[in-house]
Every structure is written in structure tokens, then in C-alpha cells.
Amino acid sequence: MSQDASTEGDLRNTGMSLKHDREWDYELDRIVEAVEERNATKVGLQFPEGLKRRGPAVADDLRALTDDDVTYMLSGQPCYGACDLDTYLMRRTDVFVHFGHSPMKESEKIIYVPLFSNVDPFPMMEDALDELPEEDVGLVTTAQHMNRFGEMKSWLESEGYTVHTRKGDDRLTHEGQVLGCNYASADIDADQVLYVGGGKFHPLGLAMEHPDKKVVIADPVNNVVTVADTEKFMKQRYGAVHRAMDAEKWGVIFCTKIGQGRWEMAEEIVNDNDDAYLITMDEVTPDRLRNFDMDAFVNTGCPRITTDDGPQFHKPMLTPGEYRIAVGDEPLDSLSFDTFHGTW
């Protein structure tokens, strides 16, 4: 099992950037129907980063199927999940289509097109069996492969496994679904979990959230089977916490993205610490934080920016739980993965 240091921990590699071309189902009929039903004249289309370049072709197809007076608008905002809706575009269009993710929260205004993959998951699942010696196994996947989740489960059962699945919590749409920030669907009674899907982003989070479980990755996009290894990330987390222990001035980041805000958490920290300053932003980037002369940051927004992009920031960047350790409120061995619950 080799880990590619240049891609893991890179939020752009979420399994959506393609090694080989896949066919996606853009569900144009469903969009056209909504446009006609609502007499829409403005339609917003939002794609995740890896699929943004398909946007113009999708807009072309939709233009051919709808009246000339419909204007299609492509969101140019970064998008890293269903938590990350372009609310500006959503509010100013009659139909707003969010591609690539399943609903974090149902809304009449938004059409979610999950973009189910047509990749065959079974060859890699078969290869993964060597890494799954026990009878009990958990099964999880991402929105892209949800359309075949039932088949995957049946197949594992036919191989003699007792398959454990769970819906997780409100943040998750489907049984067995994981998000980069939520692995409640893996709170199951098995010591090994099979993740079927592209990339290492999701299984790395899963392994950090469930350090007692073996997380086996069957990746049908890159045709590879690996076991998630969190060692590098955990070392980075402990290193960041230690470096932040001397911090005097803290920047507390409140993320303004619709599904990434934890206001009470941010407010509590600044209320309890006179040397903490509340900073609000949508995209949390090294460039933006460089403008603030802080000794350390605590990020109440997307936990994956903290854990995966952490080393790119000029000062230690901690999760709220890690902050409690750094300021001495909690012991070091309480360090755990930061997860997001609820919708917005």
C-alpha cells in the first residue's frame, strides 16, 4: 500500500477528479421539468470543483431543451459539498441545481443531482476481501455510488459476510452514506469497514473518526485497494496542538458557508478567552489568514480544512476540540476527529 503524498489531504481530490472518463447522469429531464413548471427565466447550475468544466456542455444541453428566454448561470464559487451551496445564486434564480451531492436538507428551491457513477464497484470489492478476514463488516460509500448500495450489500452477503449498515444522522441522506465531516453511518458493530468509492478523502476521515476500526478502501475509480492509514495525519494533529500550546492571540474562525457554520461554538470560545478574536469568512485559506497577526487559529468551519490543509497555514490551525486541549481544558488523550452534525 503506497500513499501518494501529493494527493492525499488535497481537498481537490475528492474522487470527483477523473482518471478515466465516466458517464454521468445529469438528469436533464428532471431539470427541464422544473424549469417549465416554474416558468423559470433564470437557472443556476453549481458543480463541485472536479466537474466544473462539464458545466458549459450541460448548459448547452439544457438550452437546447428549454425556451430561448431562459438564462443559465454557472456558479464560479468553489464548492466542496452539499454544505457548500452558492446561496447568492440560489436566491437569485428560479431553479437552482446543485450537482454531485445528495441533499443535506431538502428544499423546494434546490434540485440535487447526485451524479451517480456508472463504474462497476465489484472487481475492486472482490480484491478487497483479502483485507476483510472477519465475518462482520460495515459498508459505506459516497453519494456517487449510492445507486448500487443495495447490490453491494447483497454481494457481500453472498460472500458470507454479515453486513452492518446505518443511516447515520440528519446530515446524511442515505443509509451507508459518508461525508467528509460525518461518519455516523459507520457507528456499527463491526471492527472492519469497507469503503467503496473514489479517492482517500472520505476513508481517511472515517479512519480518523473510528481509530479502532480497520478501514478498507475499494476504489473503483482508480482501480486500487488500500487500507486507510491515518498515522501521518495524527502526527500532524498532535504537532499542531503542541505548537499552539504557547499561543497568546487566537483567531477563531466562523465559516459563513450555509452548511459549515457553528456559531455557538465560535461564540463560546471568544466569550471565554479575552485573547481570542472572531474572524468570519466563507473560504478559509492560508492567504486570508495571513492577514491576521495571530499565534494560532481555531476553525469552527469545515474540519477537513483543519486536518487536511492544516500544514499550509502559517500558524497552527486547530479544531475546537484540539483548542480545548491546547488551552489546557482537556487532556491530550481526548484528541479526536472533528465531525459535523445537523443540517443548517
Next chain:
Amino acid sequence: MSQDASTEGDLRNTGMSLKHDREWDYELDRIVEAVEERNATKVGLQFPEGLKRRGPAVADDLRALTDDDVTYMLSGQPCYGACDLDTYLMRRTDVFVHFGHSPMKESEKIIYVPLFSNVDPFPMMEDALDELPEEDVGLVTTAQHMNRFGEMKSWLESEGYTVHTRKGDDRLTHEGQVLGCNYASADIDADQVLYVGGGKFHPLGLAMEHPDKKVVIADPVNNVVTVADTEKFMKQRYGAVHRAMDAEKWGVIFCTKIGQGRWEMAEEIVNDNDDAYLITMDEVTPDRLRNFDMDAFVNTGCPRITTDDGPQFHKPMLTPGEYRIAVGDEPLDSLSFDTFHGTW
């Protein structure tokens, strides 16, 4: 006169990044009064890029002057002008303070603190006289030096000049004020204009907008007198237009920042051109546009991103006027600087 290629055309160098420390008047009394009057519990503070690191100290001073139950929030969003309000923070705070710019549009919600400079403009103005041989001279400056505009004008008159000044249009608050996107205050009856202020960002725009005028820069921040030279920029503009003439697919950018949107202009282009795609975003950056497989872009947002940052984009980026030339609707000699008018 030497031009520093590494700083001109860099939007971060707007004269706000300091070579020597200046004292700013943050007008804390005015802010405290508003906090008390409105019984505010949430106060938003927005600084331009070069002054963001002063934010925590300003928040500390305000905390000492107001009740404990007031929470101060620092905007971490990039900010490049009064056009660039953090509307998220503005809508979610009881008092919203925008530092470093004068009002583009008055609003009861917003307190504008222009941050007047205490730098003495007269030594550099005196040095600039050698470059101003004619009797008639225009006089312009930025928000930071507006507090001494009357003195500057009187001083020039005492030196024997006939000084021409103008308020410009709705986008400008003060007589003689310029913005990076609006030089209506220099529409005066003189062939030479004296710009007093830091950096080359504003006078370069002024010289591009008024190519028939000599623009002399008296920079009291960096202690230098120069004459604006637009040659490099004009060559880049013609080069970009020529490279875009072969473009088939056009990305048309509509900027969602409150003071940078020109919707009718963007809509007209996509309505007239079947190969044009509307892309919406707040920050217009090379990274974000790289996601779109276009041959060229036309930016209906901030013209300074187009003219000053243009070469950083992977494909030619044109102003709306330059687009008309590239697609053959207008002759090449109609090329002119793109200005913004009106508020929002």
C-alpha cells in the same frame, strides 16, 4: 522615473500597505456612540487588505469602551474598496463598520471610517511642480487624504496655478476623489492632473482613462514623485484583445460583490452570443477560472482585475468594451479604459 514591475498592477498595493508607520484615526467615539444608541450586541469590523492586521487592536480598544455583552467580529473576506462590503457580516450585525473607504452609498446600517492619513502631502507636492509646467492643473486624491484636499488646492493656487476640481459622479463621495474604477473627478479642463496619494494604482487608472492628460504623482507615503506611464498596460490590453479574437467559447463573468455587479451588461453579452456562458462569483481569481474550459473571458466586474491582474489568468481576460472589439463589433481604436458608474 523608474517603475517597479513587481508592485504596479498588484491590487494589494493600493497605497494602504505602509512603508513607514502612520497614525490612523479609527474614530472610535463615533463607533461606540452607535453601539450604545442601537444597544448593539454584534458589531462587524471590515478592513481593507493592508490594514486587516490592525483589526484585533481596534477590537480590543472597542471592547474596553463598550459593554461586555458586545461581540466584535472581524471580516476575513478580501476587501478592495467601498464597492466590496462584506454583506454577510453587514446583515448579521447591529453595527457594521467599514474602514478605509468613503461611502459609495450612504446607509444607516454602515459606519464608514475613511482613515484619514496624517502624512504631510506638501513636500512631495512641491517636488511635483517641476512636472507641472502649465498654469491649469487638475487636482485629485483618494479618501485617505480628503481631509486636506482644501489645503492642497489653496497651496497650489498660492503657487500660481488655476486649479480645476470636480465632484465626479454618484459613485464618488467627495470633490476631487478618485476610485480605482472611476475618474470622473478628472473630467476637467486641464491637460495636466496632479494626483496626491500613496501608490500607483489610482494614478495608473487615471492615466488609462484620460490618455490625453499628463498625470503627475505626488506620493507622500513612499516619498516619491513620478509621472504615470501606461505603456506597459496598454500593450498588454492590445495583446489580450488580439489573442481573444480567435476565441470560440467565452466565459462572461458576473461579479456578485455588492458594488461590482453589471448585470445588464453581462446578460446582453450572453444573449447575443450563443458561445458565451455566464459565470457568477465574488472573488475573480485565476484559480477559479482555471476550472472553466473557455477560450477567453470577459469580466463585467472590477475593471482593475482585468487590466492589472490580466496576465495572471490562463486565458485572455477582457473588459466588456474590449470584448466588443475582439468579436468585431467595434474597431480596435475604440479601446478605452473600463470605468464603473453608479452605486448599487
